[in-house]
Amino acid sequence: MYVDLAATGPVGENTLSGGLLQSGLLDGWSKATVALLIDGLDEARLRVTGEAFESFLLDVARLSNDRPLPTVLFGRTGAIEYAWLVLAEKLAPPVLEISYYDEQASLSFAKARVRHTSAAPAHLPVQFQAVELLLSQLRQQTENDGDSFAGYAPVLLAVADRVVKERNASALLSAIQRGQQSVTLQSVVNAILDREQTKLESLPLEDSGLLKRLYLPSEQLVSCNSDSRKNYPAWAA
Structure with a gap:
């Protein structure tokens, strides 16, 4: 079961237990045929007090203890560290880090985003070429940073979304090939900052x-x- 806390109401003491009951998954949970992926810890923390957030985490810990299937929580470093401090009182949760993508993984990630969001499947080959060129240029501009910029997921999303928004994919590709950059370091940073505000x-x-x-x-x-x-x-x- 996948739960996006960014799209749900405020979390609290009985969020998980009540959600399992309302979704009809409580029986599957009891029989250990249902695993749980919880995304959006950052957004959830923004909407409630620290006490309510900790009550939610303790509810997760109580229901997840001694189960053969995992409960996985996703969030940024600060939210994960906060959650770990609370959960560690009841469990011994490991922390896994999703690091920066290398060049090949970055291409795969950005192309997957384009494939998922493009409204013109017939243009995918051209859009993929545009993504490849743009990411190559960004890597050249930030080569001293290794993968920390050009392999950063929000950067890859910004590049992919810029390609998808272009109505004429062929014109975009031609412009990139002529050296007329449609995606710059500044435009990528602006896109990330705007995304954070949302x-x-x-x-x-x-x-x-x-x-x-x-x-x-x-x-x-x-x-x-x-x-x-x-x-x-x-x-x-």
Whole structure:
């Protein structure tokens, strides 16, 4: 069973147990024929208090203990570390990291995204060529960073989505071949920052207009710069 917490309501003490009952999967869960994949820990944490989030995690721990099938939780580093600290009181959960993709895996990932989102299957071969060229250019521009930029999943999504949005795939490919970059480092970064802001859309704010003013790209950049300064040695401050 796959649960995307970004698309559900706020989590709490009986989220998992109640969800299994309402979905009709409680019997399968009891018989250990149902495994569970929980995605969106970051978004779930944004919408509730720390106490409610911890109650949700303890509910997961209680129901997942001593089962032959795994319960897998997905999230970014901060959310996973938080979850591990809570779950470690009841279980001994391992933490697995999805690292940056190498060149071949990056191509496969980006092409899979294009294949899944493209509205023009007949244009897939041309779109794939465009993805290959764009990723090759990005790798050349960021070669000193290894896979940490060109192999970063949000970067690959930004490139794939840019290709899919282009109505004339052949024109896009020709432009890339002529050296007219349609995807630059700046445009990729902007796409990632915009994507991060959309994660707030599910927050139940009384003033919905705040969603357009919170966590803007400029605010994210200030936060990133502030965090990076904290890592400098004292003598460099």
